[in-house]
Amino acid sequence: MDGVTRTAPDPLPDPRALRPRLPSPLQEIDDEPFARRGIRLLLKRDDLIHPDLPGNKWRKLEPNLRAAAAAGERALLTFGGAYSNHLRATAAAGRLLGFATIGVVRGDELAGAPLNPSLARCAADGMHLHFIDRSRYRRKSDPDVLAALHDRFGAYRVIPEGGSNSLAAQGCTELGRELRETPDTLVDTVAVACGTGGTLAGLAAGLGPRQRALGLPVLKGGCPHFLQETVEELQRAAFGGPRGDWRLDDRFHCGGYARRTPELDAFADAFEDRHGLPLERIYVAKLLYGLTTLAEEGAFAPGSTVAAVITGTP
Numbered sequence: 001m002d003g004v005t006r007t008a009p010d011p012l013p014d015p016r017a018l019r020p021r022l023p024s025p026l027q028e029i030d031d032e033p034f035a036r037r038g039i040r041l042l043l044k045r046d047d048l049i050h051p052d053l054p055g056n057k058w059r060k061l062e063p064n065l066r067a068a069a070a071a072g073e074r075a076l077l078t079f080g081g082a083y084s085n086h087l088r089a090t091a092a093a094g095r096l097l098g099f100a101t102i103g104v105v106r107g108d109e110l111a112g113a114p115l116n117p118s119l120a121r122c123a124a125d126g127m128h129l130h131f132i133d134r135s136r137y138r139r140k141s142d143p144d145v146l147a148a149l150h151d152r153f154g155a156y157r158v159i160p161e162g163g164s165n166s167l168a169a170q171g172c173t174e175l176g177r178e179l180r181e182t183p184d185t186l187v188d189t190v191a192v193a194c195g196t197g198g199t200l201a202g203l204a205a206g207l208g209p210r211q212r213a214l215g216l217p218v219l220k221g222g223c224p225h226f227l228q229e230t231v232e233e234l235q236r237a238a239f240g241g242p243r244g245d246w247r248l249d250d251r252f253h254c255g256g257y258a259r260r261t262p263e264l265d266a267f268a269d270a271f272e273d274r275h276g277l278p279l280e281r282i283y284v285a286k287l288l289y290g291l292t293t294l295a296e297e298g299a300f301a302p303g304s305t306v307a308a309v310i311t312g313t314p
């Protein structure tokens, strides 16, 4: 540029330059189904951490971005479905911090079609989208699939689907620590919606001894839910063994990922009306729907406090 030769290397990208809002706000809301049973409901507003990397996506990506920068890596490759919040967050991080990004997207039939709004955002942020067929996508951790990607795209850091690896789980312990007992508040139960389980693995590890974490999977999983083992495995990788008191309740996926039922939609519409808070529908609406059902079933003792982690924005 301007005929000037640049000699100094670019500065290392540092995610802290993005000024996340941390700790995220903890907000008490007065919600009738909880109040009627003497239960305090708090919203842990992780959706407010950063406009482009909201919620657990910030907490999971930040340590991965720092590790990539420290290793001198300037490209990130990751995986996701056509509506993946994780792909969008990775693309935004790339734009903001100067990483090249490659998104490997499930479904080669999407390659010729117009991009949906979520993928269009990824592309506008500079992400190179690479579509692969579903059977190959299922084998995305196999050496031959990874080798083919390496041949095509060269050197990059791989971040797994959903961003959930051991660094991500370590990053999410901070969420638990922010919710530890204070002189005026003991949160008994912290609940989070689960996709790949990295957030729950870290959250449970960060909580105090008198607290428990509850995960509500949004994917249909079979019995026992495959996430049980995934979270155990993530905790082994991140912390060397099991941490914290956590469990899954598999009853609120409403048919599976991105599926909905009339009951779920009615609940989410009514909650939004009561509180003027638009709900992210794939994860957060199912979380609050599940928690409300549990409160109605008497799962939380009168006098107890429940915190729902608002992991993302609509």
Ligand SMILES: *Cc1c(COP(=O)(O)O)cnc(C)c1O
Pocket (backbone or CB within 6 Å): 055, 056, 057, 085, 086, 162, 164, 193, 194, 195, 196, 197, 198, 199, 200, 280, 283, 284, 311, 312, 313
């Ligand atoms: C990605 C995501 C989750 C799932 O987090 P996992 O760590 O994959 O379990 C939950 N909520 C929202 C809004 C998300 O975007």
